[in-house]
Amino acid sequence: xxxxxxxxxxxxxxxxxxxxxxxxxxxxxxxxxxxxxxxxxxxxxxxxxxxxxxxxxxxxxxxxxxxxxxxxxxxxxxxxxxxxxxxxxxxxxxxxxxxxxxxxxxxxxxxxxxxxxxxxxxxxxxxxxxxxxxxxxxxxxxxxxxxxxxxxxxxxxxxxxxxxxxxxxxxxxxxxxxxxxxxxxxxxxxxxxxxxxxxxxxxxxxxxxxxxxxxxxxxxxxxxxxxxxxxxxxxxxxxxxxxxxxxxxxxxxxxxxxxxxxxxxxxxxxxxxxxxxxxxxxxxxxxxxxxxxxxxxxxxxxxxxxxxxxxxxxxxxxxxxxxxxxxxxxxxxxxxxxxxxxxxxxxxxxxxxxxxxxxxxxxxxxxxxxxxxxxxxxxxxxxxxxxxxxxxxxxxxxxxxxxxxxxxxxxxxxxxxxxxxxxxxxxxxxxxxxxxxxxxxxxxxxxxxxxxxxxxxxxxxxxxxxxxxxxxxxxxxxxxxxxxxxxxxxxxxxxxxxx
Numbered sequence: 001x002x003x004x005x006x007x008x009x010x011x012x013x014x015x016x017x018x019x020x021x022x023x024x025x026x027x028x029x030x031x032x033x034x035x036x037x038x039x040x041x042x043x044x045x046x047x048x049x050x051x052x053x054x055x056x057x058x059x060x061x062x063x064x065x066x067x068x069x070x071x072x073x074x075x076x077x078x079x080x081x082x083x084x085x086x087x088x089x090x091x092x093x094x095x096x097x098x099x100x101x102x103x104x105x106x107x108x109x110x111x112x113x114x115x116x117x118x119x120x121x122x123x124x125x126x127x128x129x130x131x132x133x134x135x136x137x138x139x140x141x142x143x144x145x146x147x148x149x150x151x152x153x154x155x156x157x158x159x160x161x162x163x164x165x166x167x168x169x170x171x172x173x174x175x176x177x178x179x180x181x182x183x184x185x186x187x188x189x190x191x192x193x194x195x196x197x198x199x200x201x202x203x204x205x206x207x208x209x210x211x212x213x214x215x216x217x218x219x220x221x222x223x224x225x226x227x228x229x230x231x232x233x234x235x236x237x238x239x240x241x242x243x244x245x246x247x248x249x250x251x252x253x254x255x256x257x258x259x260x261x262x263x264x265x266x267x268x269x270x271x272x273x274x275x276x277x278x279x280x281x282x283x284x285x286x287x288x289x290x291x292x293x294x295x296x297x298x299x300x301x302x303x304x305x306x307x308x309x310x311x312x313x314x315x316x317x318x319x320x321x322x323x324x325x326x327x328x329x330x331x332x333x334x335x336x337x338x339x340x341x342x343x344x345x346x347x348x349x350x351x352x353x354x355x356x357x358x359x360x361x362x363x364x365x366x367x368x369x370x371x372x373x374x375x376x377x378x379x380x381x382x383x384x385x386x387x388x389x390x391x392x393x394x395x396x397x398x399x400x401x402x403x404x405x406x407x408x409x410x411x412x413x414x415x416x417x418x419x420x421x422x423x424x425x426x427x428x429x430x431x432x433x434x435x436x437x438x439x440x441x442x443x444x445x446x447x448x449x450x451x452x453x454x455x456x457x458x459x460x461x462x463x464x465x466x467x468x469x470x471x472x473x474x475x476x477x478x479x480x481x482x483x484x485x486x487x488x489x490x491x492x493x494x495x496x497x498x499x
Contacts, residue, residue, distance in 0.1 A: 007148045007173045009077040011180075011215040013038050019217060022191060025067045026241060027222040032067055034217075037074070042140035044075030044108075044126075051106055051122070055080040055146060056153045060099050060107035061201070062086045062116060065225050068126045069201055070210050072108040073155070077173075082153040084168075087202040087488060088113050089225075094166070098158050102168055102357060150174035156357060157204045157296050168357035171204075175299030175351035176211055178324040183208070184216045186304065187245070187266050187290070193218040194263075195245040196238060198228055198252075203489040205247050205270065208300045218245075231255040238264065249490035253278045254429040254451070255483065258287070268292055270301055271491050273397055273415045274316045277422035279307040293318035293397060297366065297380045299351030303327065305394050315419055318386070319394040325349035327395065328379065329386055334371065339388040342398050346379040353380070407434065407444055407472065414446075417465075417473055421448060424464050428452035429484050431492050432475060445476035449497050455480045 012034070015022070020035035032040075053059055053076065061072045061083045069085070076083040084102050086095055096118040099107060107117045110127045117123040125131055154173045158166040183189055195213040197220055199205040213220040221241045227233040235256060238246075242263040249271040258264075258281060267282055270292040279289050292301035305319025321327045328346040329337045337343040348370055355363030370377040385398040399413055414432040421430035429451040437443040448461065456464070458478040465474055485496040 006150045007077065007152065008154060008176055008211050008215060009041070009074050010148070011177070012041075012074060012211075015214070015217045019191060022217065023219045024214060025070060025220050025222060026194075027066050028224070030067070037067075037071065037214075039140070040071055040135070041074035041078055043135045043138040044071060045078035046138045046140060047124075047135055048075060048079040048081070048106065051124075053079045053081045053106055057081040058084050058102045058104055058153075058156055060084045060086060060102070060104040060109075060117070060121060062088055062095065062107055062109040062113050063126065063201075064088065064110055064113070065197075065201070065228070066222055068108070068110070069197075069222075070214065070220060072126065073210065074214075076108070077148075077154060080148065080152075082155050082170075084156045084158075085201040085206065087200055088116065089488065090202070092116050098166065098168070101158075101166075102156055148173070150177060153354070155207060157207075158202070159296050167359055167362060169296045170354040170357055171207075171296075171299055172354065175353070176207060177215065178350040179208060179299055179301060179322060180212050180215045182304075182322045182324075183212045183268075187268075187288075189213075189216050189218055189245060189266070191217040193244045194221050194241055195219070195247075196221045196223070196241070196243045198234075198246055198248060199490065200488045204296045204300045205489075208268075209247050212245075212247075235260050249486075250274045250278055251429075251484060251486050251492045252490045253282060258282050258284070266290065268301070270294065271489070273399075273418075274307075275415075275419050275422050276313070276315050277419070279316045280309050283307055283309045289316075291316040291318055293384075293395075294351075295347075295380070295382055295384075297353045298325065298347045298349075298382075299353070302347050302349075302351055303395055311393075313393070315396075315415070317389065317394040318397050321347070321349070322351070325351050326373075328372065329388060329395075336372075337387075339392075340390045342385050342387040344401055345382045345384045345386045345395070347382060348373065348377060348379040352378060407446065412446070412473055417446065417448070417469065417475065420465050420468050421450060421461070423468075424456065424461065426452050426454055426456055431484055431494070431497060433494060433497055435477070437476065446474070447477045447479060447497075448475035449479045449481055449484065451481045451483050 016034040016038035024034040024037040025032040059076045073083045099118045104121045107121045111125045114123040150173045156168045158168050197209045245266040247268040267289045274291045289307040292304045294302040302325050303318045307316050326349050329343045367378045370379045385401050386395045417432045418430050431449045435447045437445040485493040487493045
Protein backbone atom coordinates (compact mmCIF):
# COMPACT_ATOMS: atom_id res chain seq x y z
CA UNK A 1 0.00 0.00 0.00
CA UNK A 2 2.77 2.44 0.89
CA UNK A 3 4.64 2.41 -2.40
CA UNK A 4 1.67 3.33 -4.59
CA UNK A 5 0.74 6.53 -2.76
CA UNK A 6 2.88 9.54 -3.41
CA UNK A 7 1.76 12.20 -0.95
CA UNK A 8 0.69 12.50 2.66
CA UNK A 9 -2.94 13.37 1.96
CA UNK A 10 -3.24 10.43 -0.45
CA UNK A 11 -2.09 8.08 2.28
CA UNK A 12 -4.73 9.49 4.65
CA UNK A 13 -7.37 9.09 1.95
CA UNK A 14 -6.46 5.44 1.57
CA UNK A 15 -7.15 4.86 5.27
CA UNK A 16 -10.46 6.72 4.87
CA UNK A 17 -11.40 4.21 2.17
CA UNK A 18 -10.13 1.14 4.05
CA UNK A 19 -11.36 2.04 7.55
CA UNK A 20 -13.91 4.87 7.09
CA UNK A 21 -15.43 4.52 10.57
CA UNK A 22 -12.12 4.28 12.46
CA UNK A 23 -11.33 7.27 14.73
CA UNK A 24 -8.88 9.66 13.10
CA UNK A 25 -9.03 12.53 15.63
CA UNK A 26 -10.15 12.86 19.24
CA UNK A 27 -10.45 16.21 21.05
CA UNK A 28 -12.27 16.93 24.31
CA UNK A 29 -14.89 14.23 23.77
CA UNK A 30 -15.33 14.98 20.06
CA UNK A 31 -14.34 12.35 17.52
CA UNK A 32 -13.83 12.57 13.77
CA UNK A 33 -13.64 9.38 11.76
CA UNK A 34 -11.23 8.97 8.87
CA UNK A 35 -14.12 9.36 6.43
CA UNK A 36 -15.25 12.60 8.11
CA UNK A 37 -11.75 14.08 8.21
CA UNK A 38 -11.07 13.23 4.57
CA UNK A 39 -14.43 14.62 3.39
CA UNK A 40 -14.01 17.89 5.31
CA UNK A 41 -10.47 18.27 3.97
CA UNK A 42 -11.80 17.75 0.43
CA UNK A 43 -14.35 20.52 0.91
CA UNK A 44 -11.74 22.86 2.35
CA UNK A 45 -9.43 22.12 -0.58
CA UNK A 46 -12.21 23.00 -3.03
CA UNK A 47 -12.66 26.40 -1.39
CA UNK A 48 -8.92 27.05 -1.21
CA UNK A 49 -8.63 26.35 -4.93
CA UNK A 50 -11.39 28.90 -5.62
CA UNK A 51 -9.48 31.43 -3.53
CA UNK A 52 -6.32 30.93 -5.57
CA UNK A 53 -4.37 28.32 -3.65
CA UNK A 54 -2.54 25.98 -5.95
CA UNK A 55 0.57 23.99 -6.62
CA UNK A 56 3.32 24.88 -4.14
CA UNK A 57 1.59 27.99 -2.83
CA UNK A 58 2.09 28.53 0.90
CA UNK A 59 -1.00 28.91 3.10
CA UNK A 60 -0.67 30.00 6.70
CA UNK A 61 -2.26 28.02 9.54
CA UNK A 62 -2.86 30.02 12.72
CA UNK A 63 -5.26 28.09 14.94
CA UNK A 64 -5.77 27.00 18.51
CA UNK A 65 -5.04 23.38 19.38
CA UNK A 66 -7.71 20.98 18.17
CA UNK A 67 -9.02 19.27 15.02
CA UNK A 68 -8.74 22.36 12.82
CA UNK A 69 -4.96 22.02 12.64
CA UNK A 70 -4.86 18.60 10.90
CA UNK A 71 -7.92 19.61 8.86
CA UNK A 72 -6.12 22.73 7.64
CA UNK A 73 -2.91 20.86 6.83
CA UNK A 74 -4.74 18.21 4.82
CA UNK A 75 -6.96 20.75 3.05
CA UNK A 76 -3.96 22.80 1.94
CA UNK A 77 -2.15 19.71 0.69
CA UNK A 78 -5.21 18.48 -1.21
CA UNK A 79 -5.33 21.89 -2.89
CA UNK A 80 -1.75 21.29 -4.04
CA UNK A 81 -0.06 23.67 -1.63
CA UNK A 82 2.12 23.67 1.47
CA UNK A 83 1.11 24.82 4.93
CA UNK A 84 2.93 27.15 7.30
CA UNK A 85 2.08 26.36 10.94
CA UNK A 86 2.27 29.30 13.36
CA UNK A 87 1.95 29.73 17.12
CA UNK A 88 -0.78 32.20 18.19
CA UNK A 89 1.20 33.02 21.34
CA UNK A 90 4.11 34.46 19.38
CA UNK A 91 4.37 38.26 19.01
CA UNK A 92 2.13 39.76 16.32
CA UNK A 93 5.11 41.41 14.59
CA UNK A 94 6.89 38.06 14.26
CA UNK A 95 3.76 36.36 12.92
CA UNK A 96 3.33 39.14 10.38
CA UNK A 97 6.93 38.73 9.26
CA UNK A 98 6.46 34.96 8.77
CA UNK A 99 3.31 35.42 6.67
CA UNK A 100 4.90 38.07 4.48
CA UNK A 101 8.21 36.24 4.13
CA UNK A 102 6.43 33.04 3.08
CA UNK A 103 4.19 34.92 0.64
CA UNK A 104 0.95 33.77 2.28
CA UNK A 105 -2.10 35.13 0.51
CA UNK A 106 -4.45 33.01 2.65
CA UNK A 107 -4.34 32.17 6.35
CA UNK A 108 -6.58 29.55 7.94
CA UNK A 109 -7.37 30.73 11.44
CA UNK A 110 -9.95 31.13 14.21
CA UNK A 111 -12.23 34.10 14.84
CA UNK A 112 -10.38 35.21 17.98
CA UNK A 113 -7.04 35.13 16.13
CA UNK A 114 -8.06 36.81 12.86
CA UNK A 115 -6.65 40.17 13.99
CA UNK A 116 -3.16 38.62 13.96
CA UNK A 117 -3.31 37.98 10.21
CA UNK A 118 -1.19 40.49 8.31
CA UNK A 119 -2.79 42.96 5.90
CA UNK A 120 -1.32 41.19 2.87
CA UNK A 121 -3.21 37.95 3.57
CA UNK A 122 -6.91 37.00 3.66
CA UNK A 123 -8.07 35.24 6.85
CA UNK A 124 -10.45 32.29 6.62
CA UNK A 125 -11.94 31.54 10.05
CA UNK A 126 -12.59 27.80 10.29
CA UNK A 127 -14.76 28.19 13.40
CA UNK A 128 -17.04 30.84 11.90
CA UNK A 129 -20.58 29.38 11.47
CA UNK A 130 -20.93 30.91 7.99
CA UNK A 131 -17.63 29.31 6.90
CA UNK A 132 -18.61 25.96 8.40
CA UNK A 133 -21.96 25.96 6.54
CA UNK A 134 -20.36 27.17 3.32
CA UNK A 135 -17.70 24.44 3.35
CA UNK A 136 -20.26 21.75 4.19
CA UNK A 137 -22.17 22.61 1.00
CA UNK A 138 -19.18 22.29 -1.32
CA UNK A 139 -18.43 19.36 -3.57
CA UNK A 140 -14.92 17.91 -3.28
CA UNK A 141 -12.23 19.61 -5.33
CA UNK A 142 -11.54 18.25 -8.79
CA UNK A 143 -8.21 16.41 -9.10
CA UNK A 144 -5.38 18.79 -10.05
CA UNK A 145 -4.23 18.87 -13.67
CA UNK A 146 -0.75 17.87 -12.58
CA UNK A 147 -0.80 14.84 -10.26
CA UNK A 148 0.93 15.47 -6.92
CA UNK A 149 4.29 13.84 -6.32
CA UNK A 150 6.50 13.10 -3.35
CA UNK A 151 8.99 15.85 -4.13
CA UNK A 152 6.27 18.48 -3.93
CA UNK A 153 6.46 21.02 -1.11
CA UNK A 154 4.43 19.87 1.93
CA UNK A 155 5.12 22.44 4.66
CA UNK A 156 7.35 25.31 5.69
CA UNK A 157 8.82 25.52 9.21
CA UNK A 158 10.53 28.65 10.49
CA UNK A 159 13.52 28.33 12.81
CA UNK A 160 15.67 30.94 14.51
CA UNK A 161 18.40 32.46 12.39
CA UNK A 162 21.89 33.30 13.59
CA UNK A 163 21.38 36.83 12.25
CA UNK A 164 18.17 37.24 14.26
CA UNK A 165 16.00 36.83 11.17
CA UNK A 166 13.95 33.59 11.19
CA UNK A 167 14.45 31.36 8.19
CA UNK A 168 11.83 29.18 6.52
CA UNK A 169 12.86 25.60 5.78
CA UNK A 170 11.21 23.95 2.75
CA UNK A 171 10.16 20.31 3.37
CA UNK A 172 8.62 17.78 0.98
CA UNK A 173 6.13 14.93 1.16
CA UNK A 174 8.95 12.47 0.43
CA UNK A 175 10.84 13.31 3.59
CA UNK A 176 7.81 12.95 5.89
CA UNK A 177 6.65 9.71 4.25
CA UNK A 178 10.13 8.27 4.53
CA UNK A 179 9.97 8.92 8.29
CA UNK A 180 6.37 7.82 8.88
CA UNK A 181 6.94 4.57 6.97
CA UNK A 182 9.94 3.89 9.21
CA UNK A 183 7.83 4.67 12.28
CA UNK A 184 5.19 2.15 11.23
CA UNK A 185 7.80 -0.58 10.78
CA UNK A 186 10.06 0.24 13.71
CA UNK A 187 7.44 1.00 16.34
CA UNK A 188 4.76 -1.43 15.05
CA UNK A 189 2.40 1.53 14.90
CA UNK A 190 -0.97 1.26 13.20
CA UNK A 191 -4.74 1.00 13.74
CA UNK A 192 -5.59 0.85 17.43
CA UNK A 193 -2.70 3.08 18.48
CA UNK A 194 -3.32 6.54 19.89
CA UNK A 195 -0.66 9.17 19.38
CA UNK A 196 -0.87 12.39 21.39
CA UNK A 197 -0.08 15.64 19.59
CA UNK A 198 2.02 17.18 22.35
CA UNK A 199 4.37 19.43 20.39
CA UNK A 200 3.62 23.08 19.67
CA UNK A 201 2.35 23.14 16.04
CA UNK A 202 5.02 25.60 14.86
CA UNK A 203 7.78 23.07 15.60
CA UNK A 204 8.43 20.19 13.25
CA UNK A 205 7.86 17.22 15.63
CA UNK A 206 4.18 18.19 15.36
CA UNK A 207 4.34 17.08 11.71
CA UNK A 208 5.66 13.67 12.80
CA UNK A 209 2.92 13.35 15.42
CA UNK A 210 0.15 14.33 13.04
CA UNK A 211 1.16 12.27 10.03
CA UNK A 212 2.83 9.48 11.98
CA UNK A 213 -0.68 8.74 13.22
CA UNK A 214 -2.82 9.65 10.20
CA UNK A 215 -0.71 7.95 7.49
CA UNK A 216 -0.69 4.72 9.50
CA UNK A 217 -4.35 4.38 10.46
CA UNK A 218 -3.85 5.34 14.12
CA UNK A 219 -5.81 7.92 16.14
CA UNK A 220 -4.40 11.40 16.72
CA UNK A 221 -5.31 12.57 20.24
CA UNK A 222 -5.49 16.34 20.64
CA UNK A 223 -5.64 18.53 23.72
CA UNK A 224 -5.94 22.21 24.55
CA UNK A 225 -2.77 24.20 25.19
CA UNK A 226 -3.72 24.60 28.86
CA UNK A 227 -4.11 20.84 29.27
CA UNK A 228 -0.84 20.00 27.54
CA UNK A 229 1.14 22.49 29.65
CA UNK A 230 -0.21 21.19 32.98
CA UNK A 231 1.47 17.90 34.01
CA UNK A 232 -1.56 16.76 36.05
CA UNK A 233 -4.07 17.59 33.34
CA UNK A 234 -1.78 16.07 30.71
CA UNK A 235 -1.51 12.83 32.70
CA UNK A 236 -5.29 12.72 33.11
CA UNK A 237 -5.79 13.22 29.35
CA UNK A 238 -3.32 10.47 28.48
CA UNK A 239 -4.94 8.06 30.91
CA UNK A 240 -8.47 8.84 29.75
CA UNK A 241 -7.55 8.51 26.07
CA UNK A 242 -5.28 5.51 26.69
CA UNK A 243 -2.47 7.14 24.72
CA UNK A 244 0.05 4.58 23.43
CA UNK A 245 2.61 6.85 21.75
CA UNK A 246 4.12 10.25 22.45
CA UNK A 247 6.91 12.36 21.04
CA UNK A 248 8.56 14.45 23.73
CA UNK A 249 11.74 16.20 24.81
CA UNK A 250 14.05 15.10 27.64
CA UNK A 251 13.10 18.23 29.57
CA UNK A 252 9.44 17.15 29.65
CA UNK A 253 10.12 13.65 30.97
CA UNK A 254 10.76 14.59 34.65
CA UNK A 255 7.34 16.29 34.80
CA UNK A 256 5.45 12.99 34.33
CA UNK A 257 5.44 9.71 36.24
CA UNK A 258 5.86 6.47 34.26
CA UNK A 259 3.64 4.48 36.65
CA UNK A 260 0.73 6.84 35.95
CA UNK A 261 0.64 5.94 32.25
CA UNK A 262 0.13 2.17 31.92
CA UNK A 263 -1.05 2.30 28.27
CA UNK A 264 1.98 4.24 27.04
CA UNK A 265 4.25 1.83 25.17
CA UNK A 266 6.35 4.08 22.91
CA UNK A 267 8.27 7.26 23.76
CA UNK A 268 10.03 9.03 20.91
CA UNK A 269 12.48 11.42 22.55
CA UNK A 270 14.44 14.15 20.76
CA UNK A 271 15.39 17.80 20.67
CA UNK A 272 18.12 17.59 23.30
CA UNK A 273 20.51 15.06 24.81
CA UNK A 274 18.59 12.25 26.52
CA UNK A 275 20.07 11.30 29.89
CA UNK A 276 20.70 7.70 30.90
CA UNK A 277 18.74 8.40 34.09
CA UNK A 278 15.54 9.38 32.29
CA UNK A 279 15.88 6.67 29.63
CA UNK A 280 16.20 4.01 32.35
CA UNK A 281 13.37 5.56 34.37
CA UNK A 282 10.89 5.30 31.51
CA UNK A 283 11.97 1.95 30.05
CA UNK A 284 10.10 -1.21 31.04
CA UNK A 285 9.24 -4.62 29.57
CA UNK A 286 6.09 -3.06 28.07
CA UNK A 287 7.51 0.36 27.14
CA UNK A 288 10.33 1.34 24.80
CA UNK A 289 12.21 4.63 24.73
CA UNK A 290 13.48 5.61 21.28
CA UNK A 291 16.18 8.26 21.21
CA UNK A 292 15.95 10.27 17.99
CA UNK A 293 18.03 13.08 16.57
CA UNK A 294 17.29 15.41 13.73
CA UNK A 295 17.40 19.04 12.68
CA UNK A 296 14.43 20.56 10.86
CA UNK A 297 16.51 20.57 7.66
CA UNK A 298 16.51 16.76 7.50
CA UNK A 299 12.79 16.22 8.28
CA UNK A 300 12.34 15.97 12.02
CA UNK A 301 14.14 12.74 12.98
CA UNK A 302 16.99 11.41 10.87
CA UNK A 303 18.68 8.98 13.28
CA UNK A 304 17.10 6.70 15.87
CA UNK A 305 17.94 4.03 18.43
CA UNK A 306 15.88 2.23 21.05
CA UNK A 307 17.29 2.43 24.56
CA UNK A 308 18.64 -0.76 26.11
CA UNK A 309 18.71 -0.42 29.91
CA UNK A 310 21.18 -3.31 30.14
CA UNK A 311 23.73 -1.64 27.86
CA UNK A 312 26.86 -0.41 29.59
CA UNK A 313 26.87 3.15 28.25
CA UNK A 314 26.99 6.46 30.16
CA UNK A 315 24.32 7.99 27.88
CA UNK A 316 21.98 6.79 25.15
CA UNK A 317 23.26 6.87 21.58
CA UNK A 318 21.40 8.59 18.75
CA UNK A 319 21.83 5.43 16.71
CA UNK A 320 21.94 5.09 12.96
CA UNK A 321 20.24 6.96 10.10
CA UNK A 322 16.62 6.22 9.32
CA UNK A 323 16.45 4.09 6.12
CA UNK A 324 16.68 6.36 3.09
CA UNK A 325 19.11 8.74 4.83
CA UNK A 326 22.88 8.72 5.22
CA UNK A 327 25.24 10.16 7.80
CA UNK A 328 28.88 11.20 7.47
CA UNK A 329 31.26 12.22 10.26
CA UNK A 330 33.96 14.53 8.90
CA UNK A 331 36.82 16.71 10.09
CA UNK A 332 37.25 20.42 9.36
CA UNK A 333 38.56 19.62 5.88
CA UNK A 334 35.58 17.41 5.07
CA UNK A 335 37.45 14.10 5.33
CA UNK A 336 35.86 10.93 6.69
CA UNK A 337 36.68 10.21 10.33
CA UNK A 338 37.06 6.68 11.69
CA UNK A 339 35.05 5.34 14.66
CA UNK A 340 36.07 6.88 17.95
CA UNK A 341 36.98 10.29 16.51
CA UNK A 342 34.67 13.28 16.90
CA UNK A 343 33.66 15.45 13.98
CA UNK A 344 30.81 17.31 12.34
CA UNK A 345 27.75 15.31 11.33
CA UNK A 346 26.60 15.73 7.72
CA UNK A 347 23.23 14.28 6.69
CA UNK A 348 21.70 13.55 3.31
CA UNK A 349 19.07 11.44 1.58
CA UNK A 350 15.29 11.31 1.31
CA UNK A 351 14.60 13.66 4.21
CA UNK A 352 16.79 16.51 3.05
CA UNK A 353 15.04 19.88 2.75
CA UNK A 354 15.16 21.88 -0.45
CA UNK A 355 16.81 24.70 1.46
CA UNK A 356 15.69 27.99 2.98
CA UNK A 357 12.86 30.03 1.50
CA UNK A 358 14.26 33.06 -0.36
CA UNK A 359 17.74 32.61 1.16
CA UNK A 360 19.99 31.21 -1.62
CA UNK A 361 23.20 32.34 0.07
CA UNK A 362 22.35 30.71 3.37
CA UNK A 363 21.13 27.60 1.57
CA UNK A 364 24.46 27.29 -0.27
CA UNK A 365 26.39 27.51 3.01
CA UNK A 366 24.30 24.91 4.83
CA UNK A 367 23.51 22.47 2.01
CA UNK A 368 26.77 21.46 0.38
CA UNK A 369 27.65 19.11 -2.50
CA UNK A 370 28.29 15.54 -1.41
CA UNK A 371 31.89 14.75 -2.42
CA UNK A 372 31.33 11.04 -1.80
CA UNK A 373 27.93 10.61 -3.48
CA UNK A 374 26.38 10.80 -6.93
CA UNK A 375 26.52 13.99 -8.95
CA UNK A 376 24.01 16.55 -7.71
CA UNK A 377 23.47 15.05 -4.27
CA UNK A 378 23.73 17.37 -1.29
CA UNK A 379 24.45 17.10 2.41
CA UNK A 380 23.28 19.28 5.27
CA UNK A 381 25.96 20.58 7.63
CA UNK A 382 24.32 20.08 11.01
CA UNK A 383 26.92 21.92 13.10
CA UNK A 384 26.66 19.06 15.61
CA UNK A 385 29.61 17.14 16.98
CA UNK A 386 29.27 13.34 16.95
CA UNK A 387 31.40 10.23 16.84
CA UNK A 388 30.81 6.66 15.82
CA UNK A 389 31.34 4.23 18.68
CA UNK A 390 34.23 1.85 18.17
CA UNK A 391 32.05 -1.13 19.09
CA UNK A 392 29.65 -0.42 16.21
CA UNK A 393 26.81 0.69 18.48
CA UNK A 394 26.02 3.79 16.41
CA UNK A 395 26.42 7.54 16.59
CA UNK A 396 27.04 9.33 19.88
CA UNK A 397 26.01 12.97 20.19
CA UNK A 398 28.80 15.09 21.70
CA UNK A 399 27.38 18.62 21.53
CA UNK A 400 27.45 21.66 19.27
CA UNK A 401 30.62 22.52 17.39
CA UNK A 402 30.05 26.23 17.84
CA UNK A 403 29.10 26.18 21.54
CA UNK A 404 31.68 24.00 23.25
CA UNK A 405 32.36 25.11 26.81
CA UNK A 406 35.94 25.79 27.84
CA UNK A 407 36.79 26.56 31.47
CA UNK A 408 40.31 27.17 32.83
CA UNK A 409 41.76 25.56 29.72
CA UNK A 410 39.58 22.45 29.99
CA UNK A 411 36.98 21.49 27.39
CA UNK A 412 33.84 20.44 29.25
CA UNK A 413 30.74 18.68 27.97
CA UNK A 414 27.94 20.11 30.12
CA UNK A 415 25.85 17.01 29.45
CA UNK A 416 28.41 14.86 31.26
CA UNK A 417 28.07 17.02 34.39
CA UNK A 418 24.27 16.89 34.10
CA UNK A 419 24.35 13.10 33.83
CA UNK A 420 26.46 12.89 36.98
CA UNK A 421 24.07 15.18 38.88
CA UNK A 422 21.09 13.02 37.92
CA UNK A 423 22.65 9.98 39.60
CA UNK A 424 22.03 11.60 43.00
CA UNK A 425 18.80 10.13 44.42
CA UNK A 426 17.38 13.52 45.43
CA UNK A 427 18.01 15.23 42.10
CA UNK A 428 15.04 14.95 39.75
CA UNK A 429 16.28 17.20 36.94
CA UNK A 430 19.44 19.17 36.26
CA UNK A 431 20.86 21.63 33.74
CA UNK A 432 24.38 23.06 33.85
CA UNK A 433 25.36 26.42 32.38
CA UNK A 434 28.50 28.52 32.22
CA UNK A 435 28.09 31.90 33.92
CA UNK A 436 30.19 34.80 35.13
CA UNK A 437 31.29 34.40 38.74
CA UNK A 438 29.88 36.97 41.16
CA UNK A 439 32.12 39.94 41.83
CA UNK A 440 34.49 39.21 38.95
CA UNK A 441 34.99 40.76 35.55
CA UNK A 442 36.37 37.78 33.67
CA UNK A 443 35.98 34.67 35.85
CA UNK A 444 33.52 32.00 34.66
CA UNK A 445 31.92 29.29 36.77
CA UNK A 446 29.75 26.24 36.17
CA UNK A 447 26.26 26.67 37.60
CA UNK A 448 24.14 23.61 38.47
CA UNK A 449 20.41 24.36 38.13
CA UNK A 450 18.73 21.52 40.02
CA UNK A 451 15.13 20.48 40.71
CA UNK A 452 14.14 17.77 43.14
CA UNK A 453 12.95 16.88 46.61
CA UNK A 454 15.16 18.15 49.44
CA UNK A 455 17.99 18.94 47.04
CA UNK A 456 21.41 18.51 48.70
CA UNK A 457 23.67 21.50 49.24
CA UNK A 458 26.68 22.21 47.04
CA UNK A 459 29.10 20.47 49.40
CA UNK A 460 27.12 17.22 49.38
CA UNK A 461 26.78 17.41 45.60
CA UNK A 462 30.55 17.85 45.25
CA UNK A 463 31.15 14.76 47.37
CA UNK A 464 28.76 12.80 45.16
CA UNK A 465 30.13 14.16 41.87
CA UNK A 466 33.79 13.54 42.71
CA UNK A 467 33.13 9.83 42.45
CA UNK A 468 32.90 10.20 38.69
CA UNK A 469 34.05 13.71 37.70
CA UNK A 470 37.39 15.51 37.89
CA UNK A 471 37.61 18.59 40.09
CA UNK A 472 37.59 21.03 37.16
CA UNK A 473 34.12 19.76 36.16
CA UNK A 474 32.50 20.43 39.55
CA UNK A 475 29.87 23.22 39.56
CA UNK A 476 30.91 26.31 41.44
CA UNK A 477 27.39 27.45 42.16
CA UNK A 478 24.03 25.81 42.85
CA UNK A 479 20.58 27.13 41.91
CA UNK A 480 17.63 25.15 43.31
CA UNK A 481 14.41 25.39 41.27
CA UNK A 482 10.89 24.00 41.56
CA UNK A 483 11.28 22.83 37.97
CA UNK A 484 13.55 23.53 35.02
CA UNK A 485 12.02 26.26 32.79
CA UNK A 486 11.01 25.16 29.30
CA UNK A 487 10.57 26.95 25.98
CA UNK A 488 7.28 26.59 24.01
CA UNK A 489 8.72 23.58 22.14
CA UNK A 490 9.54 21.74 25.36
CA UNK A 491 13.29 22.31 25.38
CA UNK A 492 15.25 23.77 28.28
CA UNK A 493 14.91 27.57 28.34
CA UNK A 494 18.53 28.39 29.06
CA UNK A 495 17.91 32.12 28.78
CA UNK A 496 15.59 31.87 31.79
CA UNK A 497 18.24 30.17 33.90
CA UNK A 498 19.91 32.76 36.10
CA UNK A 499 22.56 31.49 38.46
